[in-house]
Structures are given as structure tokens and as C-alpha cells.
Amino acid sequence: MAGLWKDGVQCVVNIGFDVDGVSSWLGRDGDFANRPVATTMAEYGPKVGLPRILALLDEYNIKGSFFVPGHTAENHPDIIPDLLDRGHEIAHHGYVHERPAALDEGEERRALETGLEILERQSGARVPGYRSPSWDISPRTLDLLVEYGFTYDSSLMDDDAPYVHDVNGSRLAELPVQWHLDDFPFWGYAPVAGVRGPLSSPEAVTHTWISEFDTLYREGRCYILTLHPQVSGHPSRLSSLEHTIQHIISYPNVAFMRCDEIAQYWLEQGYS
């Protein structure tokens, strides 16, 4: 069987980052604005973690996808221009990291529109990609994404290669994600919010991530990693990303692609 990818590529890899900053905590509970234990932990992401991550990606010449809540972009207006300069993709991740499933239609539209406006103003272009905060979309989210002109969603977990949603005759690509290819379940730790991950060792997490890659590579699928600068930006955790990258690039015929490139390829192939 011919593979899914062109030019002899065996497996496509995307490294994506949700640059949540404080937005994911304020989206849970506005009171966290008064709790430096929450805000300083979160601000470590855009302030300390992100520059460290960007240096690593540059070192390996990898272009990634950055899902930036409008709130983070407003508070850190230097981030998006810097990401674009380095060739990375900017995509939508809510305004204050609102979970769409918890919103009514008016609220969901406002979060989508506000995020779109901010990202378009700062990046100079309409962003084609969307990853829902907390991967918790509502029953209407896919319809709204098509209505607002998005090319892809990256929030669902029912496959390990892209597929296409038929939304009233329009095509929206899905780039599926997995909790075990996300850093937060391993390392998310914020007692003030009742979040107490297992705090796995970097070696254990690397082992999970490269084990997943080995099978997806053999099967010729798509490997999408979702990381958070406030989590993986700490040196110990970033070593897991670096070791995973080193493992991946030791294989032939691997292509690192941005999510927008994967979605465009998938739609152009006419795949379902």
C-alpha cells in the first residue's frame, strides 16, 4: 500500500505548544489573578520557558505550531512577531483559554472572534488553525470553525493520522491529539487549583513519547506532540523534548511539519 505521505516520507511529526500563560488559570477561576502562586508559575511559560524552547527548536531547525490565547498575545505582544520571524505557525487557542463545552453559543462566538481579531492584528494574517482549550469542544464548535473560515481543528482524539470532518458539505481537517502526547498530565502541578499530576521523571515521559513514535513510524501515521511552555519550559522537562527529538531524527524519512502544512496537504490530497 502506498503511504499517506509524499516524497517517501514515512511519518510526519508536529511539535505544538499551547502558550497559555496565566490565561488557562484565569479561565478556570478569575480569583487566581490574586494568587501569585498561580500567576508566577504560569508566567514562567512566556517569560522563561518560551525563549528556552525557541532556542532548542532553532538548534534542530524545527518549525512548530504555537497555539496562543488572545489574552497571552495581548499581555506579551512581542511573542507573535518573534514566532513568525523564526518560521513558526500561529494558531487559535481561545481568548482566556475558555473551554467551549462550558460556553453558550454567544460566549463561544465571542471567544472565537476576540482571539481571531487579536491574532490577525498581531500576525497580519487570518490564522487557519484552532486547538480548543482543554480539548473540550462543544457540539457546535466544528460548525463555527467552518463558519469562521478555519482550515483545521486539533482537539479530538479518535485517530492517529489526520482525517476530514464533513460540516454541511464543507471540509475541515482534524489533526488528532492524545493526552499521553501532552506534557500536562505528567507534570501539571498547581495545588491551589487542585491539580496534582504524578510528577513523572523526565526519563519516564521520554520513554512514553518515543514508544508512541516507534509504532506510529512503523505504521506511517502522524505524531502530534502538545507541550506547554509553563510545563516543558523547565530545564528537566525540556530534556524530554530534546531526547524525543534526537530519537525521532535518528530515523530516516521523517518530516517535521507545522499543523497548517499538514492540514493543507491532507485537504489537497482529497483524503477523507
Place this chain on the structure above:
Amino acid sequence: MAGIWPGDIQTVITLGFDIDGVSSWLGMNPDFANRPGLLSMAEYGPKRGVPRILKLLDGYDIKATFYIPGYVAENYEDMVKDIVKRGHEVGHHGYMHEALGNMPIDQETEILERGMEILERITGTKTLGYRAPFFDCSLDTIRLLAEHGFTYDTSMHDSDVPYVHDVKGKKLVEVPVKWVLDDYGYFAFIPQAGRRSAMQDPQAVYETYAAEFDGAYKEGNVMTMTLHPQASGRPARLTSVERLIRYAKSHPNVEFWRGIDIAEYWMSR
């Protein structure tokens, strides 16, 4: 490029021990006074964990900082004096390990002053360092610390190098912390309080500490450890601390400083 430390020093590690004893539990829920099982787990810290830790530190000739809630200091005066006699620093850690987020400022001020009085009475010197219980400051905490003559805080998570809070011309150094380097999340297991962590293997925890050290050493940062005698004072868990010490000491130009040493150096820069 010149680093942030004096001379050839590449990185500075500060070992901080929060001797919470029973205070964190009684502060959380006074009904825990009726749960001897839970309290015994907490009392292990000052009773057995601290002596074991002091011996370890002496063995490696390391001076550290012990952040002690006033309630614990009152109940373990001899322990506090022993800590000072061995050259370690004593820092403020609340009275009953109170979370300060959203606390009325009068109450926060009263707790701050009460803890200061107790530590000063026992140690004979003014306390200059502060670590917020649960790292949970209010928006007023930094200002209160500066007004009360503290030199440094060590509660904030947004940096890998020290920095300075400027409070209307008064300077307060921040020695930043991180949950990655706090033992509690790895080891806490207190079913009576609904806390069931992953009970990590000390080897896995050491690997995390070591990987964090590698990053701090490469970049020349500070490495601030937050350890609890009731967690890391147990023999199995203390191996993760001892192995970190040995690993760090196998590198040139690594120093172990007390929190106040970092703060005073930073203030002098």
C-alpha cells in the same frame, strides 16, 4: 559571557527545608487535631527527619535554610537553636502555615509579626528571609515584607535567576522557587486529608532533580530546593537529596548557599 555569580561560580544551589510539622495540617483544618495518625506522620518531620537532615548537611559541610512556622518553633525551641548553632539560617514560614491568598491584610500582618517575634526571641536575631506557606502569597505580601525589613522572599515561580522587587524604593530580593524542585508533590501520601500522590520512586525524583541541575548548571542559574522533613526526612526519600548533592558536587564551581547568602550577594551587585 560573564555569569551572574561572583568569580568562577557557575551555579548556586540553596537547600531550603520547610519544617511544617503539624502546623500545615492544623492550619488547613483544626479538626485534624483529633486525628493522631495524620499528626504522627507530620511530627516525624521535626522529630526524626530534621536530625537526619542536619547530620547529612554536616557530612557534606553544607549550610542550608530552614523555614519554620512560629507554632513549630514554639514547640521545638531546642531544634531551632541547634539549627542556628550549626550555621544554618532560619526563615519565616507563617505561624500556623496559613495560606495568604485572599486573607484580609490585618490578619496577614498579625501573622507575619507573630512569626517574626517568635523566631527572633528563640534565635536572638532578626529573621531576614520569608517563604510563603504553600507559596501562596497575597498581592500585599511583598510590600509587607519590605516594610517589615526582610531582605528576601522565596515564594515566586516566574524566574530561574534571582531578581529584585522594588517596593517604593525599598528593595526585596526574590529567590525563585519551582514545583519541580519541591519534594511534596512526589511523596505526599495522607489519606486522612485526601492526598494521594504518585509515591514516586526516589530514583525517579533524583533523576528529575539531576536534570534540573543540568539545566541550571548549563545556564548558570540558581537552583532553589524546597524540601520537607516530613517527606524527604524519611530514609528512602533522603537518598534523592543526597544523590543530588553528590551529583552537584561532582561538577566544578558549584556552591551551596543559604537563602540569605544569595539575597545579600544579589543586593550587593
